[in-house]
Structure formats: C-alpha cells, structure tokens
Amino acid sequence: MARIVVMGVSGAGKSTVGEALARRLDVPFVDADDLHPAVNVEKMRAGTPLTDDDRWPWLDVVGAALAEAEPPGIVVACSALRRAYRDRLRTAAPDVAFVALEGDPEVLAERLGARAGHFMPATMLASQLALYESPAADERAVRCAIERPLDEIVTAAIAGLEALEG
Template sequence: MGVQGSGKSTIGELLAERLGAQFLDGDTLHPAVNKAVMAAGNALQDEHRLPWLHEVGRCLAADYPNGIVIACSALKRSYRDLLRGHVGDLFVVDPEGSIDLIAARLRARTHEFMPPALLQSQFDTLEVRTDDERGMTVDIVEPPGTIVERIVAALAAETEGGEVDRVADHAR
C-alpha cells in the first residue's frame, strides 16, 4: 500500500522475486477512465476507486501456484478492508516516508498517468496501517533489499517453524 513514489512497485517486485511469487502492479488494472482522471491532475474519487479495488481483490484471490504480491495504493483503511473481503489473511506492507523524500523521488522519475502534483492529495487521503491489520510498516529510507528481507522475516515468523519456502503462500 502507499502513496506514489513510496517504493511499492520496487519493493513488490523484489519481494515477489525473493518469494518465487507472481508480481502485479495494481496500476495496470486501472481502467482508461481512471488513468485519464489522474493524468488530468485530478484525484480519484471512490466511484472510480472501488471497481478498481475489487479487480485488485479478485487478482489477490486468484489461484497463483506460488502466491502473488500486488502493489496497490489502498490508501484508506476501508480500501484495505475491501481487499480483505477478497483475501481474509491479506498481509499489507506500509512503506512510510516523508513527503519531502517522496517528492524528491517523484522529481527523478516519470509515470504514465500519475503526476507528482497529486502527491499531497494522496498524503491527505492516507490512513496508515494500524496494529490490528496484518502486516508491517517499513521505513523507505532503508534500501529496498533490506526492506524485502525484513518482510520475508516477518512472514516467516508467522508460518509454522518460520520456513521461508512456505512464506509465499501467506504473502497475499
């Protein structure tokens, strides 16, 4: 989960590779109308987000032999609850960083449809993961590889015997 530029895709790709799982960037599931709204510099409203989130949830619930890792903003608790309606044992990683750090990252990249001007609206919408939500918060100042190893360790600690090869099944 998280705002644009927080490292969701980078962390997600590395985590999926580490787990031998499928990776999917949730942005690819946005319909053209959502992409057009954001490209025009407008934040999505719930009527745009909810069908997209249900599609992300269907992908999470699909039968992937080695599990799946999906990068998805899921900025509000209600959005993550919706995803948990599809996958009850959802493990959410919340990459946390300052708006200044993330804005600097955004200045160094281009995105197909998400302009940096929407960053403040994302921070305004963001509801950080709470302790009653399965998952963990990570500091994006750490290198992505370090973050991934922390995630794998947390997932392994949840599985019987801490076996990393069984972690992918629990990564959803």
C-alpha cells in the same frame, strides 16, 4: 500461501519493492496500476484525484487478482491508502497481508520529481498523503521505512510477514 499487497502513496516504491519481494518469494507480481480502467488513468494524468466511486470497481479487480492467485501466492503493488480500501481487498482475499511503505514526504516528493513516464503527476502527492491511513494494529501489516536500501526493505518485509504468520 502468501497473498501480499505492497502499499503506500505514489513514490513510496510499491512497484520496485513489490517486484523485488515477488522475486525473493518466487511468486508472480502484479502492479495494480495496470488494472485501472482507462478513465481512472486519464483522470489521474490530468491531476484529478480519484473518488471512492472511482476506486471501488478497481479495488474489486485487484481483490479478484489476489483471490484467484495460485499457490504459492502473489505480490500486488496497490496504494490501498485507506483502511476501507484494505477492508475491500480483505473481503476478496481474507488472508492478505500488507507491506506498508512509509517515509518522509520530502523523500517522496523528490522521488516523484525524478520519475519519468508515469501517469501519476507529482502534484497529486499531497492528496494521497492527506488520504493515507497507516495500517492499524489489528491489521495484518508490516511497516517498512522507504529510506532504507531496497534489499533491506525486502528483508525487513519478509521478516515481518513471517512474524505475522507466527
């Protein structure tokens, strides 16, 4: 069973890649942004970065969604910016694998500037980049460059995930 989190900072393409990956794997897709409590959304909308105290309950809900997924699995788009956040998700779903979407800050800023209708303002990118910890070698994770076409990112993610399974 595949429990996959597509992770990265705002503007990396978590939802777009996550939806495409879920379609390709024929599993459900969940956007963790939809699992935030209203108070978190309002805080972010106002341009105030979340604290760890804001994130822990949300990460527990995301972890529960991963843990409760039925076979054949699930793909969740979730920032999972720090190792501590990924560890929290692994507590709920020890077999979770991560697809880390990484790219040039200028590309991320450009994408955020072009995005409409999302509660996360582009001004919060700097705080997310400052917080971001790329997955370590001992984490079940695949890194994918965001500058590539969507189909190539999904293909690379699947190949990397298959390699993790050995």
